């Protein structure tokens with residue numbers, strides 16, 4: 001038989017029989033329960049204390065001092081109802097005793113108090129079962145005969161009616177009355193190993209009588225999908241493509257009002273602590289993503305986005321690090337490994353990382369925050385810049401934020417944060433946004449105007465912002481008037497964020513007052529969040545809800561939602577067509593009337609302006625508007641506003657350059673090219689070298705025969721590009737470009753006639769340049 005050698009992370013080697021891992025076979029008439037066919041793989045055993053988890057194998061060892069009873073209280077549990085069984089394939093040769101341990105209720109005092117538990121296994125060569133009912137430390141023992149020869153041995157504990165029936169290797173070994181061990185409907189899975197023994201579990205599953213699939217299901221708090229009310233904050237926010245979030249503690253996912261509010265109200269989560277340094281790297285080079293993975297799983301099960309928080313902070317550092325006497329070079333290596341490992345673990349699953357948190361001091365004069373990292377790296381910018389570069393290297397697609405507290409409005413702290421961030425931008429450090437924490441009091445909260453001004457200066461740097469950790473702490477017990485005032489602070493900040501074109505999310509630091517960090521951090525204060533002690537909405541909740549409702553009723557241009565028409569580039573040129581993506585941009589979809597001889601200044605009551613100049617329209621709908629960049633728009637950053645009826649959007653930035661060639665594409669990045677003879681170029685319709693083809697683009701440069709904004713390009717004389725035009729296929733230049741100019745009878749459409757260069761048969765990247773501006777690189781096929 002073929003055996004695979006599997007090298008495990010810890011460096012040890014294990015031999016597995018292929019196909020056997022995790023699988024056990026139910027008895028005739030029974031079937032494995034859905035989702036519970038392989039409870040080794042699904043059980044998240046790597047997060048359970050006292051066990052070693054490897055693919056397809058759980059190992060439990062006991063030292064000489066006592067039994068090791070490892071109960072999986074953090075992983076998924078079985079939910080049972082009626083007849084069910086649990087099967088476990090146990091291998092513990094030479095061990096004094098080993099058991100499958102099933103727990104219906106955890107202890108609530110001394111180890112046996114309230115504990116409802118059933119163990120089935122062996123001591124020496126005697127098989128036995130023991131159960132505890134919560135009122136005594138003494139177990140009730142049932143003998144099950146002699147352990148059969150051979151290894152491993154499969155034990156099955158079946159609850160059938162009011163009996164427990166035990167099967168060993170498929171044969172009944174005994175039965176006894178069930179005192180109600182699993183009356184709770186919950187079964188925690190575990191194992192119990194006698195002193196000096198080692199148990200390897202290579203199969204674990206739940207079974208139900210065939211035809212009774214509902215009798216057992218596998219449940220984890222973080223796998224539950226919360227039934228949506230349809231009228232939560234997230235539903236309002238979704239109408240405007242906006243994110244409203246909360247900091248979460250995955251150990252609370254099992255609590256119903258908490259998880260209900262979380263799943264119904266928020267479309268974004270951040271781990272309050274789960275992704276921080278001490279949690280994710282509790283020992284040197286030893287990583288633990290148990291809690292963080294639960295945050296990710298809950299979010300994914302409930303259609304929520306996830307922020308990563310945080311990679312570098314002066315708090316929450318493990319003592320192995322801070323007392324480890326590491327050299328500066330060691331510390332840099334440790335941080336690089338941490339960032340690389342943690343960012344890689346979550347690659348593709350997060351919208352962004354708070355790479356560095358609170359690197360500016362909490363107090364005046366707001367110099368560098370005292371920190372282990374500052375000491376080791378020697379300067380603020382050296383560790384901050386380096387951390388962002390490492391994070392970017394680990395995942396070039398995840399956005400990277402700097403997050404800080406107390407600098408949300410204007411003032412000395414805000415300036416210190418701004419100076420740090422603007423310095424990073426000027427040094428070319430990969431940063432996408434700034435988190436404004438917003439832990440405030442009623443009297444200390446910044447004004448909405450100051451927050452708006454601060455957001456605007458980050459927009460000028462090309463950065464997005466988010467309100468990342470808002471809470472408004474009140475002296476407790478909170479008065480009715482304070483709760484009203486709190487609502488005003490919340491709604492003012494939420495409205496400010498939604499009105500700022502670069503503010504992409506609003507988060508509170510916690511779901512409701514019971515899970516807030518405020519009472520712990522600020523004794524005498526509390527009541528800081530949107531939900532009260534019973535997780536019922538507070539005035540602040542209604543304040544935020546109405547701010548979101550008002551904001552989404554108006555046209556909203558999504559952040560980064562303006563791109564060249566039919567492309568992805570955010571750079572456009574005067575005269576080119578561009579697309580706006582957003583919400584409530586128009587009352588309904590409207591196109592130009594058939595045969596129109598010019599674009600429309602308004603369509604269906606919608607108007608777009610660029611730097612205050614009306615931009616003619618091709619098409620509008622609630623979610624999209626296609627407009628022409630007025631020819632008079634100067635290169636640089638322009639501002640775009642959409643007005644629908646009487647409501648105006650915020651003003652969004654638009655990058656305008658002299659030329660912005662963008663080849664139209666279809667399918668999987670194929671250039672829109674018409675071959676000589678009229679066929680559309682494709683993998684099966686290739687153009688011959690030397691033939692004349694026509695490509696279509698958006699984003700012309702200046703033309704020799706100027707066209708009025710909104711007018712169609714003339715037939716005679718043509719409007720031709722004045723910038724030098726180059727056309728290449730994988731670097732080989734087209735031998736001639738007989739025409740490059742505006743397609744007659746169209747607005748903003750560039751037509752390019754060129755002769756196909758002699759290149760190898762097959763697909764090549766087509767690149768067009770107007771002056772120094774280079775296009776996208778779609779594929780074009782050349783024949784033999």
Ligand code: XIL
Pocket residue numbers: 272273357405437469517
């Ligand atoms: C807090 C957590 O909420 C607490 O549970 C923990 O004990 C300390 O950290 N600014 C931040 C957050 O960026 O990470 C902090 O979270 C709150 C202040």
